[in-house]
Amino acid sequence: MDKTDKIIVGISIGDLNGIGVEVILKTFEDKRMLDFCTPVLFGATKAISYHKKALNLETPVHGITAINQINHNKINVLNIWKEEVKIELGKATKESGNFAFKSLEASVEHLKENKIDVLVTAPINKENIQSEFFKTPGHTEYLEEKLEGNSLMILMTDELRIGLITGHIPIAKVAETITPDLIKSKVDTMYNSLKQDFGINKPKIAVLSLNPHCGDNGIIGKEDDDIIKPTLTEIADSGKLVFGPYAADGFFGSETYKQFDGVLATYHDQGLAPFKALSFGKGVNFTAGLSHVRTSPDHGTGYDIAGKNQANSSSFKEALFTAIQVYKSRKDYKELTQNPLKVR
Structure with missing residues (x-):
């Protein structure tokens, strides 16, 4: 592969006091990873160096000040701040939230301008990142504000893809939020994503019930009888293979989920609790329905193990590979559907 043809993966480094930088560095310890993509970390070389020293990691990085300086043979760090950052591993601080936002904001702008091909986000703390510039419950909602499309959070492995009809909202508001229009919108987003992002020609989707x-x-x-x-x-x-609603307990307990290409849960924990029980550490969070590709690992900031060199990079690595694969699938789908064969 020509180095200039490699997929450029932008990486927001997340909360500097968590395990984000650790799993990023561990992902690229194997130099062969550079055969698959060109990574660009949005942050500062000083901050990365701090983590390398604290964790006794020797993954080499290459500092740049503009995206056009990237080296396709190295792990690039795009320096987007010059200030000294007080890093306190394992602590949730306002400062670490501020710099997590700086990294995210810069990476999303580069994604919008197509200066990077895909985005992989390291974990943030949803509380300390809040500011006048970030007022959403999480990554998914922020990305929907900044990018075109209707977002759908999908947690996925090779065997299971779970999307959420409602996301980061209080449980008391779930029932009133679920409307026919919302269900149709989320089904359409999952259906289209399964086709263009995963190459499934006729997706089969299950929808879970709201009530026991x-x-x-x-x-x-x-609600299940009257709305869902x-x-x-x-x-x-209309022709889509959509089935349900299914009671969530039996659906997962009997492994019925294996019969479907995608599953839509009605609320956050209904989908994520079984997903993480089945797949924690191996899953990927993919934001479907947007104009650009974004993935992240299925875990949080990991403050309890930050700085101890105990973090497992498997989920981050899967997020990286998923972003690359979805980008390729989406590109292939676009080429195939731009000039379809005409039926005489």
Whole structure:
């Protein structure tokens, strides 16, 4: 592969007091990773060097001050700040949140301008990153504000893809938020993503129920009968292979999820609790439905093990490979559908 043809992977380095930099450095300890992509870390070489010394890691990095200076044979660090940063491994501080935002903001701007091909984000702390510039509950909502499209958080492995109809909202607001239009929107986003991002020609999607036992005919809630079931019937009548609602407990306990290309949970923990029980440390968070590709590992800042050289880089590495694969699949899909064969 010509080095200039390699996919440029932008990486926001996340909370500097967490394990983000550690899993990034460990991912690229193997020099063969540079055969797959050209990494660009958005941060500062001094901050990266601090982590290398604290963790006794020797992964070499190459400092640059502009994106056009990237070296396709090295791990590039785009210096976007010059200030000294007080790094306190394992602590949630306002300073580490501020610099996590600086990294994210710069990386997203470069993504929008197509100066990088894909974005992989290291974990942030959703509380200390809050400011006048970041007022969303997390990465997904921020990216939807900045990029074109309707976002859908999908947690995925090779065997399981779980999307969320509602994301980072209080449980008390879930029922009132789930409407026919929202269900249709999220099904469409997952359906289109499975086709263009994963090459599945006729995706099969399951939708989970909101209430226990699908509401037991209205005894434990009417939302499944009154909202979810008729909406899924309408979607299925349009030709999409959409099924449900399924009671979440039996759905995962019986491994029914293996019969579907994608699953839509009605709320955050309904989807993420079983996903992480089945796949923690191997999963990837993919933001479907946006104009550009973004992934992240399935774990958080890991303050409890920060600086101890105990973090596992498997999920970050999977996030990197997933971003590359989705980028390629999306490119292939675009080429295939731009000039379809005409039926005479």
